[in-house]
Amino acid sequence: MVSRAAWLYIGLVVSVAAVLVAAFAKRSMILAQHSAHPAHYPQPLITLIALQALFLVCDSGKAPLTARQTKWSPSSSATLAAVVLLGPVAAAFVGAAAVLSAQRPLRLAERLFNGAMYAISGLAAGEAYLACNGIVGLPRTGHFKAILLAFAAAATVHVIANHGMIWGVNRLNRASGAWRREGLESSLTLLLASDLGYASLGMVIASLWEIMSWFAAVLVLVPLFIARWAMGQFTEQQRAYAATMNAFCQAVETKDYYTRGHGDRVSRGAVMIARQIRMSADRTEAIRFAGMLHDVGKLGVPTQVLQKTGPLSEDEFAAIQLHPMRGLEIVREIGFLFEALNGIMHHHERIDGRGYPMGLAGHEIPEFARIIAVADAFDSMTTTRSYREAKSIEFALSELRSGAGTQFDPVVVEAFIAAIEQEQWQLPEPAGEPADLTTVTVKDHDDPTAPLRVVEP
Amino acid sequence: MTGGTIVRRSPPDRVAYWQALDSGRILLMAAATMLLIAAFAGVVALHPHVNWRAALAFGGFIAVGELLRLALPGGREAAPIAMVGAMAYAMSLALPRQGHVRYDALLVIAVCAVAMSVGALPHIAAGRPAGLTGMCTRLVAVSCVAFIFRPIVSKDFVKEPWWVVFAVIALVYCFGWLTETLIGALIRADDVGARFSVAVRDEMRLQWPLGLAVGASVIIAIFGTKVMGIRELAVFIGPLLVTQIAFRRYAGIRATYLQTVRSLARVTEVAGYVEAGHSRRVSRLAIAIGRGLGLAEPELLALEYAALMHDIGQLSLRDPIPGGATLLVSPADQERIAELGAEIIREAGVLDDVADLVRWQSRPARGQDPAPPLGSMIIKAANAFDDMVGSSTDRNRSAAALDRMRRDPVEYDAGVVAVLAEVAGRRVPSRL
Numbered sequence: 010m011v012s013r014a015a016w017l018y019i020g021l022v023v024s025v026a027a028v029l030v031a032a033f034a035k036r037s038m039i040l041a042q043h044s045a046h047p048a049h050y051p052q053p054l055i056t057l058i059a060l061q062a063l064f065l066v067c068d069s070g071k072a073p074l075t076a077r078q079t080k081w082s083p084s085s086s087a088t089l090a091a092v093v094l095l096g097p098v099a100a101a102f103v104g105a106a107a108v109l110s111a112q113r114p115l116r117l118a119e120r121l122f123n124g125a126m127y128a129i130s131g132l133a134a135g136e137a138y139l140a141c142n143g144i145v146g147l148p149r150t151g152h153f154k155a156i157l158l159a160f161a162a163a164a165t166v167h168v169i170a171n172h173g174m175i176w177g178v179n180r181l182n183r184a185s186g187a188w189r190r191e192g193l194e195s196s197l198t199l200l201l202a203s204d205l206g207y208a209s210l211g212m213v214i215a216s217l218w219e220i221m222s223w224f225a226a227v228l229v230l231v232p233l234f235i236a237r238w239a240m241g242q243f244t245e246q247q248r249a250y251a252a253t254m255n256a257f258c259q260a261v262e263t264k265d266y267y268t269r270g271h272g273d274r275v276s277r278g279a280v281m282i283a284r285q286i287r288m289s290a291d292r293t294e295a296i297r298f299a300g301m302l303h304d305v306g307k308l309g310v311p312t313q314v315l316q317k318t319g320p321l322s323e324d325e326f327a328a329i330q331l332h333p334m335r336g337l338e339i340v341r342e343i344g345f346l347f348e349a350l351n352g353i354m355h356h357h358e359r360i361d362g363r364g365y366p367m368g369l370a371g372h373e374i375p376e377f378a379r380i381i382a383v384a385d386a387f388d389s390m391t392t393t394r395s396y397r398e399a400k401s402i403e404f405a406l407s408e409l410r411s412g413a414g415t416q417f418d419p420v421v422v423e424a425f426i427a428a429i430e431q432e433q434w435q436l437p438e439p440a441g442e443p444a445d446l447t448t449v450t451v452k453d454h455d456d457p458t459a460p461l462r463v464v465e466p
Numbered sequence: 467m468t469g470g471t472i473v474r475r476s477p478p479d480r481v482a483y484w485q486a487l488d489s490g491r492i493l494l495m496a497a498a499t500m501l502l503i504a505a506f507a508g509v510v511a512l513h514p515h516v517n518w519r520a521a522l523a524f525g526g527f528i529a530v531g532e533l534l535r536l537a538l539p540g541g542r543e544a545a546p547i548a549m550v551g552a553m554a555y556a557m558s559l560a561l562p563r564q565g566h567v568r569y570d571a572l573l574v575i576a577v578c579a580v581a582m583s584v585g586a587l588p589h590i591a592a593g594r595p596a597g598l599t600g601m602c603t604r605l606v607a608v609s610c611v612a613f614i615f616r617p618i619v620s621k622d623f624v625k626e627p628w629w630v631v632f633a634v635i636a637l638v639y640c641f642g643w644l645t646e647t648l649i650g651a652l653i654r655a656d657d658v659g660a661r662f663s664v665a666v667r668d669e670m671r672l673q674w675p676l677g678l679a680v681g682a683s684v685i686i687a688i689f690g691t692k693v694m695g696i697r698e699l700a701v702f703i704g705p706l707l708v709t710q711i712a713f714r715r716y717a718g719i720r721a722t723y724l725q726t727v728r729s730l731a732r733v734t735e736v737a738g739y740v741e742a743g744h745s746r747r748v749s750r751l752a753i754a755i756g757r758g759l760g761l762a763e764p765e766l767l768a769l770e771y772a773a774l775m776h777d778i779g780q781l782s783l784r785d786p787i788p789g790g791a792t793l794l795v796s797p798a799d800q801e802r803i804a805e806l807g808a809e810i811i812r813e814a815g816v817l818d819d820v821a822d823l824v825r826w827q828s829r830p831a832r833g834q835d836p837a838p839p840l841g842s843m844i845i846k847a848a849n850a851f852d853d854m855v856g857s858s859t860d861r862n863r864s865a866a867a868l869d870r871m872r873r874d875p876v877e878y879d880a881g882v883v884a885v886l887a888e889v890a891g892r893r894v895p896s897r898l
Contacts, residue, residue: 148693148694150693150694150695153694153695153697153698157698157701203708206704206707206708207704207708209701209704210704210705212701213686213690213701213702213704213705216690216693216694216698217686217689217690217693219693220628220689220692220693221628221629221632221689228682228685228686229682229686229705231678231679231681231682231705232679232682232683232705232706232708232709233705233708233709235675235676235678235679235709235712236679236705236708236709236711236712236713237712238675239675239709239712239713239715239716240712240715240716242716243712243715243716243719246716246719246720246723247719248816249723249814249816249817250719250722250723250726252814252815252816253723253726253727253814253816253817254726255813255814256810256811256813256814256815257730257733257810257814259810259813260778260781260782260810260813261733261781263781263782305730305733306736308733308736308737308781309736309737309738335736338732338736339729339730339732339733339736340729340730341729342725342728342729343722343725343726343729343730
């Protein structure tokens with residue numbers, strides 16, 4: 010949805026672009042005519058069209074570079090090559106080609122905004138280039154020292170102008186805050202760094218232009234498209250990984266009917282807390298997996314004990330207390346962040362030191378474990394168990410609050426409550442009657458009809 | 467998730483260096499040593515004119531590239547940036563204001579060797595393997611290119627239209643790439659016991675994207691230095707750096723994925739459904755059999771996943787089978803376990819081929835319509851063998867087990883059992 014303020018903003022950007030290009034066009038034409046070496050210019054029209062085509066190809070082939078919003082945009086290399094080869098106005102025209110982008114079905118307003126935005130960025134970069142004594146035209150050997158510095162300035166201006174305007178439209182156009190929380194902040198540095206990297210390709214294209222003209226662009230695109238292909242493979246693998254993990258956790262949970270979906274919900278809760286306390290993206294991802302797998306060690310606990318309805322004997326309780334260690338045993342060799350392992354092992358510790366398996370207290374307990382403990386307790390209170398009905402969210406939150414400082418970390422509890430207030434918590438469907446698990450009759454190994462028998466040495 | 471990935475080699479895979487030497491490696495190292503001796507002797511004896519600035523610039527580039535080596539899926543290692551530096555040096559045309567550059571192929575080899583060694587030093591200092599095999603492979607490939615290309619470079623050749631020069635460079639590069647790939651396949655076939663033809667196909671499938679990216683970057687660097695001069699060489703690293711980052715992330719997630727499946731497959735062991743180490747032994751056996759039967763790497767990967775997870779259906783059982791040996795339950799129940807396991811894997815939605823292998827794992831090899839896939843027959847045989855023999859290394863026991871399986875050609879495919887007998891005799895740790 011485009012808000013009214015955003016519409017005004019888009020209109021403003023488009024008209025500013027039009028005015029600027031019109032105003033600068035005159036001056037820059039003159040600049041070209043008075044140049045000392047007209048032979049050092051590429052053929053303007055062909056070059057312009059080739060660069061516009063390069064821009065469109067790059068723009069249409071965006072791929073996510075990180076898990077979420079950040080897009081991969083080498084199109085700036087075309088604009089910056091135009092800055093060097095043809096000057097600011099041509100750069101603006103190359104940028105304006107974004108109007109024709111085939112990226113995805115875009116609305117007219119979006120197209121206009123993109124075109125205007127890239128035009129202004131190109132113009133600004135071109136002016137910065139000239140201001141730093143950059144030389145417009147086919148780069149000559151002796152010029153490179155001067156050109157490199159000016160080019161760096163142009164690239165910086167381009168990146169800043171570009172992101173500034175995008176930030177503006179996003180700022181005005183946010184109905185829900187969801188995107189902002191998940192998106193830019195964590196990966197802003199990566200985004201800026203990669204954009205500057207792509208910008209340097211503009212320099213490469215410009216320097217090869219004298220030899221092979223438009224073919225320079227094709228040559229530069231080859232490694233980029235292979236990088237994009239590899240990124241696509243990466244994303245695919247990542248998705249497959251998450252899906253496999255999910256399926257696995259579900260399989261583990263079939264053992265205990267009442268805890269179905271528990272790992273998934275704890276993982277969701279842990280991620281909500283992690284975002285609330287502004288954990289880095291890598292650690293958030295790690296805690297997602299840790300939450301999902303925190304109870305995997307329960308597989309080592311006999312089914313009868315897990316599903317028992319009455320009070321537990323001491324031995325049975327000891328068997329249950331072992332499950333964090335069992336979980337660690339299973340996941341230890343996964344190349345996880347070390348913290349995730351800590352989270353799985355210590356998620357039943359208590360702040361007052363009366364938890365298990367190690368009896369750690371206070372801040373001796375790893376942060377991941379403190380977070381998972383809260384999400385875990387909340388989910389077990391709000392779902393039906395074999396021995397009781399589900400409690401309400403309000404009740405569970407007040408229980409967490411009263412346990413803060415003794416059982417739970419108060420900071421984590423507050424973060425969780427704040428996150429629940431902002432994002433809502435979706436309760437699972439109430440559990441019905443447990444279906445019978447499959448039982449298998451085991452063949453006696455002395456049975457003579459068995460097709461194979463163990464041959465004792 | 468890639469940031470914290472630690473790739474650990476399990477102890478049995480680590481062998482003393484001299485034990486890892488096999489005929490292919492020895493041949494490669496002998497070739498590299500001979501090249502080295504020839505190069506240094508040639509440089510000393512012929513006293514060629516050396517453009518020190520170019521040698522230093524390209525050498526530095528190569529050293530940085532060796533430092534930034536890239537791990538590829540399947541435990542391979544590549545050094546794309548070093549390769550760009552070395553190939554561009556071997557095929558360098560001209561520098562601004564100096565006209566065409568003339569230096570001997572032997573000089574190229576000497577500079578590359580020194581630069582590669584310098585780049586490997588930090589790896590050694592950090593306790594990582596020096597990667598001698600990879601360096602030798604690259605050196606031999608670069609030498610081939612240098613011997614072909616250096617004599618071509620002359621005043622007239624540099625003045626040819628750019629597309630002629632381009633075509634020649636592209637051709638020679640392709641030749642160099644083929645050399646590198648073939649040597650890599652040879653070494654790999656020796657390492658893992660795969661057939662050479664299969665290893666070549668695997669290597670080509672895996673290496674062509676990176677090879678193409680390196681090729682384009684080599685051409686960019688050659689023409690770029692001709693215009694911009696040697697000092698700006700670093701700018702041309704940009705496109706390749708992007709590629710390298712992407713490949714690194716891809717290889718990282720694949721390694722993590724495999725590790726995770728390996729670890730999670732152990733839940734059935736921890737839960738007491740199967741004997742400890744069962745899944746891992748079955749998957750090792752299955753991969754060895756698959757290699758012996760000439761399966762390509764993607765199929766082997768699916769086979770490894772399926773073998774690791776073949777008992778996952780038992781999670782749906784209320785109580786463990788004694789000893790976990792699926793061999794001891796009735797065929798109908800075996801089929802049910804396989805079916806349940808396949809359902810669990812299918813749930814993921816991305817491993818359907820793996821789910822199919824798991825689904826058909828208990829079917830007899832003969833008399834079925836349709837016949838079970840080869841991977842399923844392999845898992846069936848490997849699983850039965852491990853159920854009977856376990857971690858025991860007793861030869862009589864494994865011979866008896868094999869004998870049983872040979873006598874039951876309806877249940878077990880004869881070809882699979884024959885390869886199983888071969889690999890069970892070796893019992894070498896094999897890794898993918």
